Structure formats: C-alpha cells, structure tokens
Amino acid sequence: MVVHGGGAAADRVGAELGRPPRYLTGRGGRRSRYTDAAALDVLRLGILGRVKPDLVAALTGLGVRAVGLSGVDGGLVTAVRNKPARATVDGVEVVVRDDLAGRISSVDPAVLVTLLGGGFTPVVSPPALGAGGGTLNVDADRFAAALAVALSADWLVVLSDVPGLLADRHDPASLVPEVPVDALDDHLAVADGRMKVKVRAAAQACRDGVRHVVLADGRVDSPVLTACAGAGTRFVKEHCVEAS
Amino acid sequence: MVVHGGGAAADRVGAELGRPPRYLTGRGGRRSRYTDAAALDVLRLGILGRVKPDLVAALTGLGVRAVGLSGVDGGLVTAVRNKPARATVDGVEVVVRDDLAGRISSVDPAVLVTLLGGGFTPVVSPPALGAGGGTLNVDADRFAAALAVALSADWLVVLSDVPGLLADRHDPASLVPEVPVDALDDHLAVADGRMKVKVRAAAQACRDGVRHVVLADGRVDSPVLTACAGAGTRFVKEHCVEAS
Incomplete structure (x- = not known):
C-alpha cells in the first residue's frame, strides 16, 4: 500500500489561485498548515486532483493494479476537528476557529482489506472524513502510521x-x-x-x-x-x- | 453504483484559475470540450478535487459506504486518444493535435466487482486511463453506459x-x-x-x-x-x- 501527501502540489495550485499557504504556530511552538475552507480546497485540489491521478496512472503503467483512495472513501479515516485555539498567524496572535484540520479518531480498514484481498494496491492520502461531516486535513505521516496500525502491517x-x-x-x-x-x-x-x-x-x-x-x-x-x-x-x- | 461528471465544477475552477472552458466544433457539427493539458488539469481539479470528495462525504453521512474512483483506478476504463482532426475553435478552423480526450476502448470492471462484493458503493467518474499512459477526458454519459454494460447491470x-x-x-x-x-x-x-x-x-x-x-x-x-x-x-x- 502507498500513502502520500501533496503539500508541494497544493502550494503550486494555491499559487495559481492566488492563495499562498499560511501557517499557524501553536502555544507549544508547533507550526502547522492553517487550513481554512479556502486552504482545504487547495489541498484537496492538489492532492486529489493532481498528485493522486498522476501517481495511480504512473503505477498502472508499471503494472501495479493501483486504486486511489482518500480517508473519506469507505469511511476509512475519521478525524475530530481541532478545537479553537490561540495561535500566531502572520505574526499576529489570534484565536483560530476556522481551521478545518483535525486529529485521527478512528480507522475502518475494511475498504483496504477488500481491495488488498482483490489484488489491488491502495494509493491513499488525506483528507479524512470529519466526524461531523465533510472533509478535514490531517497530517499525512500520522495518517500513514494509523493505517499501518489498523492493518497490522x-x-x-x-x-x-x-x-x-x-x-x-x-x-x-x-x-x-x-x-x-x-x-x-x-x-x-x-x-x-x-x-x-x-x-x-x-x-x-x-x-x-x-x-x-x-x-x-x-x-x-x-x-x-x-x-x-x-x-x-x-x-x-x-x-x-x-x-x- | 453512482457515476458522475463535474463540468460545472470544472468551469468554476477554470474561472478561478483564469482558464475559461473552450469548445471545439468538429466537421459533423458536434461540439465538445477542448481539453488541452491545461483544460484536462481543470477538469481533474473540479471532478476529483471538489465534486467527488463532497459527494462521497455526503453519501457517507447518509449511511452509504461510498468509495470514490475514476477510470484510472484499477485500470477501470481505458481510452484511446482522439486523432488530430480539423475543428473550429473560437471561430477559427484549426487542426487540433493537443486534445487530451478520447474514446473508451476497454473496461475492466474487476475493481467495481471487488468493491460491490465488499458491500461498498463505487462513486465513479472520468477521467479514463490513456492507452498510452496518463489520463484522458471521456464523456461521462458514455462512461456510465460502458460501465453498465461491463457490469451486466x-x-x-x-x-x-x-x-x-x-x-x-x-x-x-x-x-x-x-x-x-x-x-x-x-x-x-x-x-x-x-x-x-x-x-x-x-x-x-x-x-x-x-x-x-x-x-x-x-x-x-x-x-x-x-x-x-x-x-x-x-x-x-x-x-x-x-x-x-
């Protein structure tokens, strides 16, 4: 199974749309992508509209029976949205309420098990399904780790x-x-x-x-x-x- | 199974990117989307980056075990690229050589059979896999018809x-x-x-x-x-x- 992100591709889409990436720095000094609705859209465009179909087509050309999925498909990865929190954005301290990012709360690997059993190679990435509906950004490395655990890899x-x-x-x-x-x-x-x-x-x-x-x-x-x-x-x- | 397109969503992405849709009129008077590389990118962004994840998330919220796929996944739909042809574009008669659109040449429904057998509802759309690699635009209605036939629906x-x-x-x-x-x-x-x-x-x-x-x-x-x-x-x- 392949897990990928697409931050660089998203940044290119964002540049073309005049929406450069923004970052927020939390109280502990941790820096993360500030994913308001417009930025989540950019992430989805880059990851799902560019990186994944190119990756799946390239793998298919190499003889791999690749199938692209995101955390939304088959309820694979559900995340709980981050609570409003104080953070520094563009040098200004603010309370961020519109960050559409979250922490993975559950993984249902059934769709992966079905596809792997059928001889397919899932090519998986964020976003995740929001526990309250819609899609949420989650970190791709944590996403990969959660899938490895859920599949007993x-x-x-x-x-x-x-x-x-x-x-x-x-x-x-x-x-x-x-x-x-x-x-x-x-x-x-x-x-x-x-x-x-x-x-x-x-x-x-x-x-x-x-x-x-x-x-x-x-x-x-x-x-x-x-x-x-x-x-x-x-x-x-x-x-x-x-x-x- | 659900098959969808996304022309309207693609047109919105195109407008945001400053790339309005263009159409070509073939010799028989048939009008179709002119899909050069930039327009195929716009179609993929709209269909795969916006319509599909929203549709899959909405269906999931209704209790459907929806899984988004395009024709690329699992080699589902392969198309042969249209040959260069005379057409009228923006009122000018030209020979179109860079249209990344094609006709469906084969369907391998294995990935659909696997997912349907696992209790999932595939949510499928163009693009197709190009017979020579990469992705190609194909008509969503022909795409749906070809899948119905291949599945003996x-x-x-x-x-x-x-x-x-x-x-x-x-x-x-x-x-x-x-x-x-x-x-x-x-x-x-x-x-x-x-x-x-x-x-x-x-x-x-x-x-x-x-x-x-x-x-x-x-x-x-x-x-x-x-x-x-x-x-x-x-x-x-x-x-x-x-x-x-």
Missing part, C-alpha cells in the same frame, strides 16, 4: 528527502540508526519541525505494534527495498530488543 | 435537468416516453447537442444488453426510484418488446 517505511533522523540536521553522515521509542524525547530534541512529526508518527506506529518502522531516504533507487535492507532510522521497542 | 438511469427526451425541447410536456433503438435517428433529430450524447449513450447501453435504460429527471425527489417506476424516456430493443 509488518512494515511502515516513511520516506522523505533526508537519509533518516540526523543527530546534526546539517550533516547527512550523522544518521541515527536506531531510536528506542522509550527514549523518544532525546531524539525529538534533535529533529526540526517537519521531522518531529515524522518521528512522533513512526514512534506511535512502533508502540502500537508495527514490527518494522523505518524512516528512510526517498531519493535513492528502490527506496523501500533499501530501507527494508537496513538503511535509515529504525524505531524499536526496548523490551522487544531485549526479548530477541 | 439491469438498470442504467441517466439523470439530467430535463424530464427526459423532449419532442419539442421548449415544451417539458412533450416527453417521448419510449425510444426504440432501431428508430434512433428520428429521435436524435429532436435532441440538442448535450442530449444527443445522452441519447446515443443510452441507446448503446440498450443495444449492448442493459435491460432497463431510462433517461430521466434528476431534479425531482427520489429521482432513481421515480425513473424505475416509469418516469422519463425508456430505451427499448424492438425485438425485446415483440417477444414480451
């Missing part, structure tokens, strides 16, 4: 444009080969904003039972096989390691 | 904003209750451009074995049940009527 390979978690983000040679999830805080300290979300999502999947969780480089040839062969940063439960 | 109900085929298009009371497909030409003569495509698609589905084919009013309450109960224009094979 053996592997979750999170690909990005770095070799994995780096002890020094400016030194690609400083790869952290292993993160014990019980010592997560030490490792979060070295991760920047975007990587923090990936590390948290990966750690959650590991804690929730996905046996092999790897954060690896998506820019190399055969990135998934390379990650499975040992590249990147692996997430391990301390007691699993002791037991083996 | 008992019913194809084609809904629009008129009561059915009208003998006088300005008189809603002039409904033609029955069209024998062997006398199609007489009936095509009374249909305007958009309706001609619907009539041809409906007749093709009837000829290819879909037992009940109806062109009916989508603006009424319970439009599908109303159509199944006898409203609208039915398409019949002459010899079927004689045999009954």
Whole structure:
C-alpha cells in the first residue's frame, strides 16, 4: 500500500489561485498548515486532483493494479476537528476557529482489506472524513502510521528527502540508526519541525505494534527495498530488543 | 453504483484559475470540450478535487459506504486518444493535435466487482486511463453506459435537468416516453447537442444488453426510484418488446 501527501502540489495550485499557504504556530511552538475552507480546497485540489491521478496512472503503467483512495472513501479515516485555539498567524496572535484540520479518531480498514484481498494496491492520502461531516486535513505521516496500525502491517517505511533522523540536521553522515521509542524525547530534541512529526508518527506506529518502522531516504533507487535492507532510522521497542 | 461528471465544477475552477472552458466544433457539427493539458488539469481539479470528495462525504453521512474512483483506478476504463482532426475553435478552423480526450476502448470492471462484493458503493467518474499512459477526458454519459454494460447491470438511469427526451425541447410536456433503438435517428433529430450524447449513450447501453435504460429527471425527489417506476424516456430493443 502507498500513502502520500501533496503539500508541494497544493502550494503550486494555491499559487495559481492566488492563495499562498499560511501557517499557524501553536502555544507549544508547533507550526502547522492553517487550513481554512479556502486552504482545504487547495489541498484537496492538489492532492486529489493532481498528485493522486498522476501517481495511480504512473503505477498502472508499471503494472501495479493501483486504486486511489482518500480517508473519506469507505469511511476509512475519521478525524475530530481541532478545537479553537490561540495561535500566531502572520505574526499576529489570534484565536483560530476556522481551521478545518483535525486529529485521527478512528480507522475502518475494511475498504483496504477488500481491495488488498482483490489484488489491488491502495494509493491513499488525506483528507479524512470529519466526524461531523465533510472533509478535514490531517497530517499525512500520522495518517500513514494509523493505517499501518489498523492493518497490522509488518512494515511502515516513511520516506522523505533526508537519509533518516540526523543527530546534526546539517550533516547527512550523522544518521541515527536506531531510536528506542522509550527514549523518544532525546531524539525529538534533535529533529526540526517537519521531522518531529515524522518521528512522533513512526514512534506511535512502533508502540502500537508495527514490527518494522523505518524512516528512510526517498531519493535513492528502490527506496523501500533499501530501507527494508537496513538503511535509515529504525524505531524499536526496548523490551522487544531485549526479548530477541 | 453512482457515476458522475463535474463540468460545472470544472468551469468554476477554470474561472478561478483564469482558464475559461473552450469548445471545439468538429466537421459533423458536434461540439465538445477542448481539453488541452491545461483544460484536462481543470477538469481533474473540479471532478476529483471538489465534486467527488463532497459527494462521497455526503453519501457517507447518509449511511452509504461510498468509495470514490475514476477510470484510472484499477485500470477501470481505458481510452484511446482522439486523432488530430480539423475543428473550429473560437471561430477559427484549426487542426487540433493537443486534445487530451478520447474514446473508451476497454473496461475492466474487476475493481467495481471487488468493491460491490465488499458491500461498498463505487462513486465513479472520468477521467479514463490513456492507452498510452496518463489520463484522458471521456464523456461521462458514455462512461456510465460502458460501465453498465461491463457490469451486466439491469438498470442504467441517466439523470439530467430535463424530464427526459423532449419532442419539442421548449415544451417539458412533450416527453417521448419510449425510444426504440432501431428508430434512433428520428429521435436524435429532436435532441440538442448535450442530449444527443445522452441519447446515443443510452441507446448503446440498450443495444449492448442493459435491460432497463431510462433517461430521466434528476431534479425531482427520489429521482432513481421515480425513473424505475416509469418516469422519463425508456430505451427499448424492438425485438425485446415483440417477444414480451
């Protein structure tokens, strides 16, 4: 199964529509996309209207029986909308009430099980179904982690444009080969904003039972096989390691 | 199963992007959307990024286990791209070489069979997969007819904003209750451009074995049940009527 986002494609659609992305910084300093209705529309246009059909068509050309889905399809991923919260937007402190983003509250993997059983490869992405109806933006890495857990997947390979978690983000040679999830805080300290979300999502999947969780480089040839062969940063439960 | 288009939504996206729809008129006088790369992008944004997720979310809210698909998914609908052809565009006669539209060449209903078997309701639309890769625009009514045939459907109900085929298009009371497909030409003569495509698609589905084919009013309450109960224009094979 493939899980993807589409933030860069959404930013291009947004630029064409004269709606550049905006970000909000929460009290804890966490920065996230400010997804008002116009921005959620842009995200959907980029992810569902551009990235996904191109990805599915390309995979089909390679002989994969790819089927595109979002969290809305078959009630796959439901999210609860974020409560109004104080945040800084464009340098101004405001109470954000119109952010159409949320946290994943439940996953119903039935549609994935049906398609996988039929020999298809689901190509899945946000948005999620809002618990109160409509669609909500959710983080794609958390989305991938939640699906891996719901499917009892053996592997979750999170690909990005770095070799994995780096002890020094400016030194690609400083790869952290292993993160014990019980010592997560030490490792979060070295991760920047975007990587923090990936590390948290990966750690959650590991804690929730996905046996092999790897954060690896998506820019190399055969990135998934390379990650499975040992590249990147692996997430391990301390007691699993002791037991083996 | 639900099949939808999204021309109106695409036109709105196009207007927001400063790309109004253009049409080409072929030698036979047939008018169709001119789908160069920028226009195909607009169609995909409107259909896949706006109409489909809203439709799937709304159906889900009504308790339907809806799953959105396009012709690309699972290699469902493959089309062969139209050859370069003389046409009139914006009043100028040109040879159109960059129209990313095509004719349906094959349907593989496996992904629909799998989802229907799993208790899901596919919500399907163009684009189709191009035989040479990528995506192609195809007519949504022909798309619906081809799927009905491939699934050996008992019913194809084609809904629009008129009561059915009208003998006088300005008189809603002039409904033609029955069209024998062997006398199609007489009936095509009374249909305007958009309706001609619907009539041809409906007749093709009837000829290819879909037992009940109806062109009916989508603006009424319970439009599908109303159509199944006898409203609208039915398409019949002459010899079927004689045999009954």
